[in-house]
Amino acid sequence: MNPTLIVASIRQRLASPLRMAVLAALVGLPLLPVAFAPAPGLWFLGDSMGIALVVAAGAIGPDVSAGVLQILFARPVRRSEYVLSRWCALASGSALVRLAQIAVATLILAARGSAPASHDLVSLVVGNALTPIGIAAVLVMLSSLAPGLGDLGLYLLGNLAGLVLEFWGRVAGRSFLERAGDEVRRFLTPDVDISPILNGGDVPWFAIVSYLSTVTLCLAVAVVVMNRKELSYASG
Amino acid sequence: MRALDRVSLSIESGEAFGIIGPNGAGKTTFLGCLLGFLKPDSGRVTIEGREADDLEIRAATGYLPERLVLDRWMSGADFLRYHHALARLPEGRRERDVMEAIERVGLEPESARRSIRKYSRGMLQRLGMAQALLGEPRYVFLDEPASGVDPAGVVLFRRLLGELKARGATVVLNSHQLEQVERVCDRVAFVQHGHVESIETVEAGARVAHVLRVRWSAEGQAIAGERLAAIAAESGAELRSATGSEARFAVSADEVAARLLRGLIGAGLAVVEAVPEESRLERLFLGRPAGSPPPPSPEAP
Numbered sequence: 001m002n003p004t005l006i007v008a009s010i011r012q013r014l015a016s017p018l019r020m021a022v023l024a025a026l027v028g029l030p031l032l033p034v035a036f037a038p039a040p041g042l043w044f045l046g047d048s049m050g051i052a053l054v055v056a057a058g059a060i061g062p063d064v065s066a067g068v069l070q071i072l073f074a075r076p077v078r079r080s081e082y083v084l085s086r087w088c089a090l091a092s093g094s095a096l097v098r099l100a101q102i103a104v105a106t107l108i109l110a111a112r113g114s115a116p117a118s119h120d121l122v123s124l125v126v127g128n129a130l131t132p133i134g135i136a137a138v139l140v141m142l143s144s145l146a147p148g149l150g151d152l153g154l155y156l157l158g159n160l161a162g163l164v165l166e167f168w169g170r171v172a173g174r175s176f177l178e179r180a181g182d183e184v185r186r187f188l189t190p191d192v193d194i195s196p197i198l199n200g201g202d203v204p205w206f207a208i209v210s211y212l213s214t215v216t217l218c219l220a221v222a223v224v225v226m227n228r229k230e231l232s233y234a235s236g
Numbered sequence: 237m238r239a240l241d242r243v244s245l246s247i248e249s250g251e252a253f254g255i256i257g258p259n260g261a262g263k264t265t266f267l268g269c270l271l272g273f274l275k276p277d278s279g280r281v282t283i284e285g286r287e288a289d290d291l292e293i294r295a296a297t298g299y300l301p302e303r304l305v306l307d308r309w310m311s312g313a314d315f316l317r318y319h320h321a322l323a324r325l326p327e328g329r330r331e332r333d334v335m336e337a338i339e340r341v342g343l344e345p346e347s348a349r350r351s352i353r354k355y356s357r358g359m360l361q362r363l364g365m366a367q368a369l370l371g372e373p374r375y376v377f378l379d380e381p382a383s384g385v386d387p388a389g390v391v392l393f394r395r396l397l398g399e400l401k402a403r404g405a406t407v408v409l410n411s412h413q414l415e416q417v418e419r420v421c422d423r424v425a426f427v428q429h430g431h432v433e434s435i436e437t438v439e440a441g442a443r444v445a446h447v448l449r450v451r452w453s454a455e456g457q458a459i460a461g462e463r464l465a466a467i468a469a470e471s472g473a474e475l476r477s478a479t480g481s482e483a484r485f486a487v488s489a490d491e492v493a494a495r496l497l498r499g500l501i502g503a504g505l506a507v508v509e510a511v512p513e514e515s516r517l518e519r520l521f522l523g524r525p526a527g528s529p530p531p532p533s534p535e536a537p
Contacts, residue, residue: 008318011309073273078291
């Protein structure tokens, strides 16, 4: 990975006022009920998908569409280095934003005398760090395949397709369709639930291996696609 | 659609090599292959015996694309720092190199601190040139470098190209500005309909027939048309037209033009200007039907 590319990717995100405004809303609005609801709790924060999508959408596609990659790849930078650096920047950025939100919510809850149980907090922190990292890998892959913000479209379309399959399978009594839909959605939003470990249960090896294989597969596909991409003025 | 085929050429180290041809001829495709952005279906592009996209080669390469798209959220100076770091140039030299590059392309230090979003087309091109020259690259690929640049910028770019050549960099220049190519390049490839029609030395244009426009002082000695025609015939040229203190002569080569000028001056004319109607490259390549043989050129490889 290339530190210059990682820093540039983060600065690029910070330089987008629209993205920052949406992110501020996604981070700030759920904190209001945490601060003011009669029965506060971390569940008001919802899941980390929104933050991950806002931070990581357009991971590669806009660079391809705009044509900035030509001048970048004229430098001694491997394409795999570019892909992995983008992922590292977007994954760590979205995970850090989510963890900061959880930290603020925890402080608010503690101030209100409703501090969450430590094992609940650990489970939430680990899960909410891993999910954005996984979603960032998926978006990097989709972004290598689609120009502009096409990765976001593909992500939402894939989730919708998964939901339709699940619903159809349930209605038609076809369990394999239901399972297929579930798998599609789990692939698009990789996560690991570590609560069994915290509750004294077994290590969820299947979930851990599934998560790692999804992230690895997505990054490998993105690297292969970028390596095969020819950069002409018509690209994108 | 054919985009180049059977191209086979070698560019010497330290050579300035021009690529010219009409729009859509495949010049940029050719440059894309040289830079390793486009993979040829067959054949190879090697630089110092390595693949064109070898990282060591890229570390020694500067590139200015025709359609320059920069990361517009950066300031000009940030953009140069970014490329300085990507080029693996020493961090300790970064600020000095960036400021020197900004000065070299005639950008104000104040404007370098502004967002690239606010740059004019000409400023963008200057910034692009500055990034291409960072670290004094051994190989410089320039695609229409003076596109969108004001006249002062064109002159500046011409000087920068001269400096590149003087310090022994290998320059590949794709430009529609034939005068710029002629001044800088040692050899020129004429690309048309997707393939290289011919490769010529710029000097070869001196041996091609062209029209020379000669102007002399109106206050000096007058001369009759018949006398002009006679002087032209004696020197191997042909008078095309004559009006007042100006005449046009058809000459077969630069040597003939030199004899003609000696004859005119010898006849008492105060010659103040002698300008070919076409540059040497225009003579060489333009107006020649596709596929027709190039003019004889003993120096051409």
